[in-house]
Amino acid sequence: MSKKHHITTIVNGDEYEALCETRQSLLDVLRDELRLTGTKEGCATGDCGACSVMMDGRLVCSCLVLAVEADGKSVDTIEGMASGDELHPLQSKFLELNGLQCGICTPGFLIAARALLERNPDPTESEARYWLAGNLCRCTGYDKIIRAVLSAAAEMRGA
């Protein structure tokens, strides 16, 4: 029996410590140890994007990161997206334009869409669709999600 790893990770600006086994994913530790259950598990094999988080500023699937790899890193999850009671413009637009139905894919879409708009504040529809190709939604047919992202982008640009 090998020892557990002691990891220290900055999550949404706060320092967290956890004990994890090598096989545990960052997703498992976020949900089961830190009780940050906003990040969802879909496929657990990197195909669906439901578990998307930012790690050191990079969009990744948290199911494809070993928790032990997150030691010393900074992770941003959906729980850090709103400022207190004030929703991020993407969150508001998803609500306003019905960019969700069951909601399981929504945190991943929001994290991925925010990463897109940080790089490209004025994406074309095609750019947004390609960027979000790694996030699967089985309810909406994507159109409402894309409209919400483009509308939020326009609002954030002050357009």
Add this chain to the structure above:
Amino acid sequence: MSDVRFEAPSSLSEAVRILAGAKGASRALAGGTDLIVQMENDLLEPDLIVDIKKIPEMRAIKPEGGGFRIGATVTGMEMIEDAGLCAKWPGVIDGVKLIGSIQVKGRATMAGNLCNASPGADSVPPLVAAGALARIVGPNGTRETPVEKIPVSPGKTSLAPGEIIESFFLPERPRNSGDAYLRFTPRTEMDIAVVGVAINLTLDSAGVCTQARVALGAVAPTVLLVDECAKALIGTRVDEAAIDKMAAAAAAACKPIDDKRGTREFRIKITSVLAKRVAQKALERARHTA
């Protein structure tokens, strides 16, 4: 289920020492986008994982001898964001851009793509067409090997126990060189190549092809570097007749399987179609680079 020993050494020599001394199944961990999936699906139960991302010299893209040295743990997104690399080797970047989602490319590496040894790996044909060399470090020292010598069959590489890829070298390009990669997939994103074709060529000042390398993916157990295709282009102006001859040579070299992604006949037909399109794209790029 027993747990797995995990090491994250900060030097290459330490990584090699740990891997070479390992008993049981061991794996180097770069992006993890294949390794962690294989563990999750119980296809692999390693006893030891060695995270190689804390080794500084493996983390960077650096100019070297007029070309580029790309560390084995450089991610796809880091390559896509490197303007100099994109300008010089657009065909390599074509391949990297097709690997999985943005999330996957945020972690995945070319070294992992190569060592996973899937015949359909998208970054491998363009690396082979580029004439890229892999620098391999192991218990017996360092060696440089052409990328096409590394995969030997699906899932198997020529790396010896304890050996890891430290970096890739993309050579200096002559003037008027261009490379390109295209694949066929039923969907435009998030899919695995049914066929992939990469071509790298150089023109002289009169527009005659002086060098060419043509690599095919997903049509044989490993990537194929097809000399007959190169011969069909070299010495020509890469006109329609030369491209047709090259495409016929590509189709003739295919040894594909039938599977759910495509029949043997379909793959051979598509190889020829893609080869023509890729040649045109590489040609355009060669004409428009200094």
